[in-house]
Amino acid sequence: xxxxxxxxxxxxxxxxxxxxxxxxxxxxxxxxxxxxxxxxxxxxxxxxxxxxxxxxxxxxxxxxxxxxxxxxxxxxxxxxxxxxxxxxxxxxxxxxxxxxxxxxxxxxxxxxxxxxxxxxxxxxxxxxxxxxxxxxxxxxxxxxxxxxxxxxxxxxxxxxxxxxxxxxxxxxxxxxxxxxxxxxxxxxxxxxxxxxxxxxxxxxxxxxxxxxxxxxxxxxxxxxxxxxxxxxxxxxxxxxxxxxxxxxxxxxxxxxxxxxxxxxxxxxxxxxxxxxxxxxxxxxxxxxxxxxxxxxxxxxxxxxxxxxxxxxxxxxxxxxxxxx
Amino acid sequence: xxxxxxxxxxxxxxxxxxxxxxxxxxxxxxxxxxxxxxxxxxxxxxxxxxxxxxxxxxxxxxxxxxxxxxxxxxxxxxxxxxxxxxxxxxxxxxxxxxxxxxxxxxxxxxxxxxxxxxxxxxxxxxxxxxxxxxxxxxxxxxxxxxxxxxxxxxxxxxxxxxxxxxxxxxxxxxxxxxxxxxxxxxxxxxxxxxxxxxxxxxxxxxxxxxxxxxxxxxxxxxxxxxxxxxxxxxxxxxxxxxxxxxxxxxxxxxxxxxxxxxxxxxxxxxxxxxxxxxxxxxxxxxxxxxxxxxxxxxxxxxxxxxxxxxxxxxxxxxxxxxxxxxxxxxxxxxxxxxxxxxxxxxxxxxxxxxxxxxxxxxxxxxxxxxxxxxxxxxxxxxxxxxxxxxxxxxxxxxxxxxxxxxxxxxxxxxxxxxxxxxxxxxxxxxxxxxxxxxxxxxxxxxxxxxxxxxxxxxxxxxxxxxxxxxxxxxxxxxxxxxxxxxxxxxxxxxxxxxxxxxxxxxxxxxxxxxxxx
Numbered sequence: 082x083x084x085x086x087x088x089x090x091x092x093x094x095x096x097x098x099x100x101x102x103x104x105x106x107x108x109x110x111x112x113x114x115x116x117x118x119x120x121x122x123x124x125x126x127x128x129x130x131x132x133x134x135x136x137x138x139x140x141x142x143x144x145x146x147x148x149x150x151x152x153x154x155x156x157x158x159x160x161x162x163x164x165x166x167x168x169x170x171x172x173x174x175x176x177x178x179x180x181x182x183x184x185x186x187x188x189x190x191x192x193x194x195x196x197x198x199x200x201x202x203x204x205x206x207x208x209x210x211x212x213x214x215x216x217x218x219x220x221x222x223x224x225x226x227x228x229x230x231x232x233x234x235x236x237x238x239x240x241x242x243x244x245x246x247x248x249x250x251x252x253x254x255x256x257x258x259x260x261x262x263x264x265x266x267x268x269x270x271x272x273x274x275x276x277x278x279x280x281x282x283x284x285x286x287x288x289x290x291x292x293x294x295x296x297x298x299x300x301x302x303x304x305x306x307x308x309x310x311x312x313x314x315x316x317x318x319x320x321x322x323x324x325x326x327x328x329x330x331x332x333x334x335x336x337x338x339x340x341x342x343x344x345x346x347x348x349x350x351x352x353x354x355x356x357x358x359x360x361x362x363x364x365x366x367x368x369x370x371x372x373x374x375x376x377x378x379x380x381x382x383x384x385x386x387x388x389x390x391x392x393x394x395x396x397x398x399x400x401x402x403x404x405x
Numbered sequence: 406x407x408x409x410x411x412x413x414x415x416x417x418x419x420x421x422x423x424x425x426x427x428x429x430x431x432x433x434x435x436x437x438x439x440x441x442x443x444x445x446x447x448x449x450x451x452x453x454x455x456x457x458x459x460x461x462x463x464x465x466x467x468x469x470x471x472x473x474x475x476x477x478x479x480x481x482x483x484x485x486x487x488x489x490x491x492x493x494x495x496x497x498x499x500x501x502x503x504x505x506x507x508x509x510x511x512x513x514x515x516x517x518x519x520x521x522x523x524x525x526x527x528x529x530x531x532x533x534x535x536x537x538x539x540x541x542x543x544x545x546x547x548x549x550x551x552x553x554x555x556x557x558x559x560x561x562x563x564x565x566x567x568x569x570x571x572x573x574x575x576x577x578x579x580x581x582x583x584x585x586x587x588x589x590x591x592x593x594x595x596x597x598x599x600x601x602x603x604x605x606x607x608x609x610x611x612x613x614x615x616x617x618x619x620x621x622x623x624x625x626x627x628x629x630x631x632x633x634x635x636x637x638x639x640x641x642x643x644x645x646x647x648x649x650x651x652x653x654x655x656x657x658x659x660x661x662x663x664x665x666x667x668x669x670x671x672x673x674x675x676x677x678x679x680x681x682x683x684x685x686x687x688x689x690x691x692x693x694x695x696x697x698x699x700x701x702x703x704x705x706x707x708x709x710x711x712x713x714x715x716x717x718x719x720x721x722x723x724x725x726x727x728x729x730x731x732x733x734x735x736x737x738x739x740x741x742x743x744x745x746x747x748x749x750x751x752x753x754x755x756x757x758x759x760x761x762x763x764x765x766x767x768x769x770x771x772x773x774x775x776x777x778x779x780x781x782x783x784x785x786x787x788x789x790x791x792x793x794x795x796x797x798x799x800x801x802x803x804x805x806x807x808x809x810x811x812x813x814x815x816x817x818x819x820x821x822x823x824x825x826x827x828x829x830x831x832x833x834x835x836x837x838x839x840x841x842x843x844x845x846x847x848x849x850x851x852x853x854x855x856x857x858x859x860x861x862x863x864x865x866x867x868x869x870x871x872x873x874x875x876x877x878x879x880x881x882x883x884x885x886x887x888x889x890x891x892x893x894x895x896x897x898x899x900x901x902x903x904x905x906x907x908x909x910x911x912x913x914x915x916x917x918x919x920x921x922x
Contacts, residue, residue, distance in 0.1 A: 111804030119448055119525030120818050121827050123841035126526050133522050161440050162597065163522050163575040169597070231632045243633040245622060246599065349624045351599035364800050 092381040113364035157367035166367035177352035181337035184275035196287020218281030244349035271348040290322030331387035429617035436644035438623035443575035444564035447525040454913040460564035460586035470910040486552035491545040507539030512568035530559040589614040643914035645897035647716035658902040665720040665893040668819035672889040677849035683812035698886035700750035718895030725828040732825030732875030761791035766815035768796040
């Protein structure tokens with residue numbers, strides 16, 4: 082418990098540091114008014130806008146006002162959309178979460194079996210194909226993969242829609258496009274596109290883990306004892322290669338949520354990634370700051386979950402600070 | 406499990422039904438999403454092109470660019486030119502069923518200045534109005550403090566909302582609760598950055614719209630926009646990248662519509678002081694000499710830029726207003742490409758040895774902007790200058806240009822009001838905060854003759870006098886080579902075979918300009 086509280090305090094501190102860095106960064110890039118304002122606007126309208134957005138105040142004052150508002154739960158209105166920044170982000174979060182979830186499921190469900198297979202049967206044709214494929218997977222650029230997927234599966238074969246999010250269905254109170262056929266068709270290509278790089282990494286980790294664990298005493302002992310191969314692999318081997326994979330998946334998931342920008346914009350997926358890039362381009366400071374704070378919180382929660390999972394998978398690992 | 410499979414079954418049926426809705430529904434893919442559904446938040450093209458199908462104006466603009474009756478059927482101005490009387494259309498209802506009256510127009514005028522944080526406010530379009538009064542339900546009287554010849558033009562961009570909107574915030578328009586207009590389509594739902602769903606307004610006073618249901622999807626990425634059209638997922642797209650035009654033209658079921666826009670891309674050159682930031686002070690500021698500016702203009706092969714870089718999309722420009730925009734001056738000669746004479750002019754001005762400088766442009770703001778800037782740099786090198794080319798991300802670029810960190814730089818100005826006065830005033834007028842002139846004059850062009858001609862345009866009441874004054878101002882700017890015009894960007898659309906699209910003079914991607922064949 083103490084451990085969890087300490088981690089949460091860390092999160093608050095990190096979010097504070099992050100907000101200051103982003104605030105300073107955007108302040109250094111330039112004045113948002115120059116890019117926001119219409120060329121048709123007069124000088125008086127320009128001055129009015131600067132005053133309304135509070136950009137005429139000195140930097141430290143702007144930052145303190147911002148902090149004061151955040152303490153009251155107000156992250157400010159987006160300069161571009163004239164709506165609360167946090168609402169804008171939360172509204173797009175489900176689309177990004179479901180996409181990241183679908184991608185990570187593909188990576189794990191396909192990646193672990195393929196990696197374990199390649200580790201158990203090194204040198205066979207199948208294993209070599211898997212390994213060559215994994216090299217392609219993380220070296221071919223993401224955006225090119227995306228365009229090729231669209232060209233082949235949507236334009237030429239017509240199997241999947243080109244872009245957009247499908248219908249949203251409700252299941253157990255959660256609204257997601259994963260629950261409708263139309264939604265699944267829409268999510269297939271972007272999820273595969275996002276998954277490929279991570280799939281390749283999971284395969285490689287699973288393979289090297291398998292090769293390492295396979296030659297250890299407890300596996301040999303299990304074999305000598307006459308356990309069946311499936312039981313050896315599923316119970317004894319898998320559990321011992323999972324630690325690095327869980328770490329990778331945890332971090333990847335955070336990365337997928339925060340930076341699915343390329344996939345989201347090519348597939349016109351209405352998620353947060355597209356929002357953040359547009360906001361950075363237009364120096365929409367309230368959105369950028371609120372977004373990164375949200376991301377810091379997500380990363381910290383994921384880290385916490387990963388740590389908790391460690392102790393479940395391997396009871397020898399004790400959480401730092403937890404009572405023995 | 407059975408619950409889930411039932412659920413899948415049901416949604417599959419719905420999906421099938423959606424697919425067979427048929428000829429009466431339209432799916433469009435637009436490149437630019439509106440920043441807000443509040444029709445009074447910003448005058449930007451992407452906001453207005455969706456507002457215009459949901460809301461009517463008092464005065465509309467027809468396909469030829471002339472005034473046409475909108476929510477007002479007639480208007481006249483008093484002899485002292487200060488009082489305008491508008492007769493409003495009777496029997497018009499808002500999307501919520503309430504009747505449209507003069508009180509709604511007055512409410513709209515009162516609401517516009519209350520919309521906060523607008524980067525492109527409508528306020529200057531109401532600046533001439535001193536008071537507006539609903540004399541009775543169908544008579545609106547507008548008083549101006551000085552004769553305001555531009556009032557009909559201004560009112561043709563003011564979207565009338567219902568007074569039931571009350572003190573709704575911009576976000577209430579996104580949610581749809583405040584989106585009550587009188588236009589040909591009604592807002593059904595809006596997901597920011599994703600899509601806007603519209604439905605035919607069965608009680609529309611004008612021509613009944615062609616489509617029962619419209620789904621406008623916002624597809625920012627040009628490759629997926631084009632692919633969506635090819636796959637038949639959308640029936641209409643805008644902002645087709647020039648590089649794809651030829652490929653799409655060859656596809657039988659797709660038709661391409663390409664026209665030059667009223668958005669001129671130009672090079673501004675700093676004329677403020679005797680020195681300029683990118684050029685060695687010992688050289689001085691060559692741009693103050695009209696002959697040098699003319700030489701720089703002569704050195705540019707505009708045909709080649711249009712042909713090779715823009716794939717024949719757009720047209721060489723010689724002034725801000727292209728043909729068809731009020732204030733276009735047909736007597737301004739077409740720009741020539743004559744590097745010989747350019748070199749001679751530089752020699753004559755005393756810059757025969759040239760100079761070295763860095764020229765700047767934004768990266769990714771205009772179509773193929775980095776390639777165009779590179780070409781301009783090479784063309785200027787050919788007349789003996791030593792040019793470096795630098796492209797800057799747009800969010801840094803415009804601030805730096807305003808802060809006078811560039812000497813020669815690329816900008817575009819798009820005319821959205823159908824006439825050239827704003828372009829001339831904001832870009833070429835001598836910067837003067839009190840007067841509100843020159844807010845975009847980042848290179849400090851200043852000419853008394855030009856300012857005088859343009860002032861006349863703002864004071865003239867008759868259209869002929871206004872046009873003559875605007876033409877004269879444009880001619881003075883062209884003579885002075887106030888900026889170095891490059892080209893009018895192209896507007897490109899593509900539709901699937903069964904549809905027709907007729908572009909309007911403002912170049913917007915209006916759903917109402919689409920019809921079934």
